[in-house]
Amino acid sequence: MTVSSEPLEPSTAPQPAQNVDQGKxxxxxxxxxxxxxxxxxxxxxxxxxxxxxLFLSLTNAPIRGAITFxxxxxxxxxxxxxxxxxxxxxxxxxxxxxxxxxFVIPIFVAILLLEMPPAMMRIMMLLWFLPLSGIASTLFWQxxxxxxxxxxxxxxxxxxxxxxxxxxxxxxxxxxxxVVPGILLFGPGLYYMTGLQSIPKSYYEAAExxxxxxxxxxxxxxxxxLRPIISMTLLFSxxxxxxxxxFPDLMxxxxxxxxxxxxxxxxxxxxxxxRYGDATSLAVxxxxxxxxxxxxxxxxxxxxxxx
Numbered sequence: 517m518t519v520s521s522e523p524l525e526p527s528t529a530p531q532p533a534q535n536v537d538q539g540k541x542x543x544x545x546x547x548x549x550x551x552x553x554x555x556x557x558x559x560x561x562x563x564x565x566x567x568x569x570l571f572l573s574l575t576n577a578p579i580r581g582a583i584t585f586x587x588x589x590x591x592x593x594x595x596x597x598x599x600x601x602x603x604x605x606x607x608x609x610x611x612x613x614x615x616x617x618x619f620v621i622p623i624f625v626a627i628l629l630l631e632m633p634p635a636m637m638r639i640m641m642l643l644w645f646l647p648l649s650g651i652a653s654t655l656f657w658q659x660x661x662x663x664x665x666x667x668x669x670x671x672x673x674x675x676x677x678x679x680x681x682x683x684x685x686x687x688x689x690x691x692x693x694x695v696v697p698g699i700l701l702f703g704p705g706l707y708y709m710t711g712l713q714s715i716p717k718s719y720y721e722a723a724e725x726x727x728x729x730x731x732x733x734x735x736x737x738x739x740x741x742l743r744p745i746i747s748m749t750l751l752f753s754x755x756x757x758x759x760x761x762x763f764p765d766l767m768x769x770x771x772x773x774x775x776x777x778x779x780x781x782x783x784x785x786x787x788x789x790x791r792y793g794d795a796t797s798l799a800v801x802x803x804x805x806x807x808x809x810x811x812x813x814x815x816x817x818x819x820x821x822x823x
Contacts, residue, residue, distance in 0.1 A: 566803070573800045577792040590797035600798065602774065603782040604805070610691050610764075610778060611757035618698035619753045623746070626708035627738055631730075654766045657697045661767075684768050687775035694764055694776060711745040712738060747817055754813060758806050 573591070576584045594600045629637050660667050661683040672678045683693050715737065723733050739746075761780040764770065770777030770785075777785075779802050787795035 569796055569800055569803075573793065573797040575793055577796045579792065586793065590793045591801070593794060594797055594801065599774070599777075599782060600779075603777055603779045606691065606774075606776065607758055607760070607778045607780075610695065610760060610776075611754065613691055613695040614698055614757040614760070615750070615753050617695050619750060621699055623708055623739075623742070626712060627734055629709065630712050651766075653697070654763065658767060661693060685772050687772055690768060690772065690776045694767060697763070707745050707749055708742060711742045715741045750817070751810065751813060754809055755806055758802070758809070 572583075574588070575586055578584075629640055632640065663669055663680065663683060663685065666683075668683060669681060672681045682689070684690050686693075719737050719741075720733055723737060728736065759780055760778050761784070764776045764778060765781055768776045770781050779798065783795050783798045783802070786798070
């Protein structure tokens with residue numbers, strides 16, 4: 517009996533149509549098993565509350581009792597309220613300062629950290645990204661800013677021999693001093709560190725061979741390769757800073773004289789006064805302002821560095 521030594525060729529017979537159809541059905545069910553929970557979550561926590569808020573903004577929005585349709589009366593009162601315009605102006609200033617200090621600065625800090633020796637870099641990262649409780653850090657910064665016995669006041673008067681400084685009680689500087697802690701508490705430096713470490717070292721070596729200096733490598737390699745991360749964190753920074761409430765409320769309660777009262781803080785103020793329809797309308801106005809900023813940002817800022 518002779519056994520052929522030629523390799524067996526795989527069967528090229530077509531698969532039954534029934535098996536192909538079953539595979540398609542299975543894949544379709546697997547697809548919807550993942551998609552449906554996300555759609556339900558987005559509906560109940562996103563679209564449905566948004567539609568209800570839009571409807572309530574046209575009514576008196578009572579906690580209990582009959583709902584009375586008021587049309588655009590709520591919006592007319594808000595547009596006539598000078599404190600609404602002031603709160604939006606303060607929010608835009610706060611958001612701009614927050615983006616400049618807590619978004620731009622950590623990019624360059626992360627780049628400089630990577631230039632340090634590994635041991636020093638680990639120590640600096642530990643200090644920079646040390647997790648702190650929000651309430652505890654707020655109390656800590658209140659102590660630093662205290663105008664009687666705070667550390668900053670001591671440094672200003674005893675070390676630099678300056679006049680006593682008005683930190684959180686200055687209408688001109690209160691927003692700046694409120695944003696400064698965000699460099700340590702919020703700065704997205706960890707994302708930048710991760711992105712920088714993923715850049716191949718061969719890029720920098722090739723640039724050095726071509727004679728590129730430190731800043732040239734940052735401008736042509738580091739920043740372009742960080743563009744997707746910068747795009748994501750900047751978007752979150754815009755949305756979050758436009759909705760800021762907790763830190764200014766704990767630090768200043770909107771003072772002095774309303775100089776640090778953001779839109780959300782004013783919304784809660786009129787909400788506590790029983791103006792539920794006006795508060796809902798102000799929330800809707802803030803939503804559309806943020807949405808407009810996001811749309812403009814998405815048009816102007818491109819994620820893909822190859823486009």
